[in-house]
Amino acid sequence: MNEPVLRVRGLSHAVGERRLFESLGLEVQAGESVAITGPSGSGKSTLLSCVLGLIRPGTGAVEVAGTDVTALRGSALARHRSRHIGMVFQFGELLPELSPLDNVALAALLAGVPRSAAYRQAAALLDELDVPAASSSEHMSGGERQRTAVARALINSPALLLADEPTGALDTGTRDRVADLLFSMPARHRCGLLVVTHDGTIAQRADRTLALGDGALSATNGSGTGVR
Template sequence: MHTDTRDRLAPAPTALALRLEGVTKTYGTSSRPVPALRGVDLAIPTGSFTAVMGPSGSGKSTLLHCAAGLDRPTAGRIVLGATEITTLARTALTRFRRDHLGFVFQSYNLLPHLTVAQNITLPLLLAGRPVDAAWFDAVTRAVGLADLTARRPQELSGGQQQRAAIARALINRPDAVFCDEPTGALDSRTGRQVLELLRRTAGELGQTVVMVTHDPVAASYADRVLFLADGQLVGSLDAPDAQGIADRMTHLGEW
């Protein structure tokens, strides 16, 4: 019986890639606290593409940063894969992020003196882990860079550079890939191509993608959209379309 390459290469699934339980984040002082997240409960299945939306100041970036271990919550539990990251010491948390998570930001953060291949495999080099040639080939094919891996970042278009950043985020077979406005620096056509790639990343490579965006069109590529207002989850939309998302966003201020 024929086995699809992506079936052999994709990480073994678990029920949930990410779980938040009662997550609270407060800034400021004890006398003048500024709540950013207020008891957020959330479960994201493995292999799904989830978008997080909300008005400015709703807490969506704070949610992403806490979920990804870039910031610590004031209270609550965060479990990524099988690991509760809220109990990890700083060094262990840094190592966990390096080995188990992927990040894609608006800026590509590629090193100009390295080739595309070297940029993609940099997380493995830093972790002292070998490159799985079959997985590298699968990832670079998936992002459309298989013939461009010997080039330097400055020889790529903006969209190609973001594709390289996505490949770098996937190379360590992460428990989840976190994206913060990944198409914000791209024109609309290139942005659509990157969003289609993220969609395929979840569907074909079995990766879990969590994306913060302000754009209803971008969010419509996700399986599910979560809506935040005043630091709390106030709704969700499955199999969303851009108009439905925009309508829901319009009424968030009435929450």
Template sequence: MTPPPTQPVLRLSDVVYGVAERRLLAGADLTVPAGRSVSVMGPSGSGKSTLLMCLMGLIRPASGRVEVMGEDLARLSSRALAAHRRRHIGMVFQFGELLPELTPVENVMIASLLAGAPADTARSRAQELLDGLGVPHRTATHDLSGGERQRVAVARALVNTPELLLADEPTGSLDGEHREAVADLLFSTPREHGCALIVVTHDPAVASRADVRLHLHEGRLVQVEEAR
């Protein structure tokens, strides 16, 4: 499904979510079109992880709407939600969450196979992405550098050509050189792959690369400044 020009990839409308008596999201609003990047900062415990889980449909807000490609995630059945997530959303985790005993190609293929792609197609797409990212195919994943592992994680997130790419502290475990390389890669994806990108980070230097910088403050997403 390709969105019409007027339809954003992601739209949050007055999203509210809390745990016990604590509100982590208190009327969060956000609209992101294809080809744009957004960074979200905030102190630990401010609700950034909760926000990402809402965007993936892993938790349902108490009220409000989370729409990805025009679908309100809360209205989908569990089966339909899983299919919608596989088709439209890619996720890059802080530590990659790769299987070390597999090759990079096999790690990337998994997401494609789960989405129902034939093995040959999945392997070809994985190799194409890894070639583009400069990651060796045959080296065991556990022998890769931290930066190479994160590039594998990005490739896995992109293998199903998602419209929405999410990244949770993607450079948090990397040193300076690898951090810059992975940040370069992530913030080039909206332009090169036509997706919308949301990056949650504690790093102001990483956040500053986004088209729009937001701060999660008292459950609301507040714009800090236009980065460019």
């Protein structure tokens, strides 16, 4: 088996007196989707922040595309994150004054992609994800914004795609369409997908579903091979 795109080893982290993780481990392979569930405050979003390098854990390693992000600092961390990680937030987090095309191309431009290539790749992704042309993203529907956010997350061909409650702000019909799209990405783009969600109907779409609680990840019923 190839090296995982995400490998978390011995992760421990506390906030004040409260210990969120205790020797937590996780692996995600290219082409695989993993969903993490758990109650509010269990540390799901904190785990994503550790993977992004935004939070430095007390102990442990977080390897993305073979590099331990806990050992990176400053521009080296930003560069590695830009090249290897795509992120989809709950509310899209688009710049409303920019068009969908500009929002997506901007992520590539910030990664150093030449302007013509950035806009060509952005247009291709938006077409693939069926995002209509618009002069700004301000008045787009929730589903259109999230599809644009997925395109932005994919623009730099990341090894790992992260999603934090990506359907939490959507109505049921739009939620299902966005979920269909999101969980098709590992096969279509050969990336790993890690989703944190409160929604069990979304989590069950993943290849594996894990529950975060008491500082550790555990396999839920019917989730296959569980934690690796």
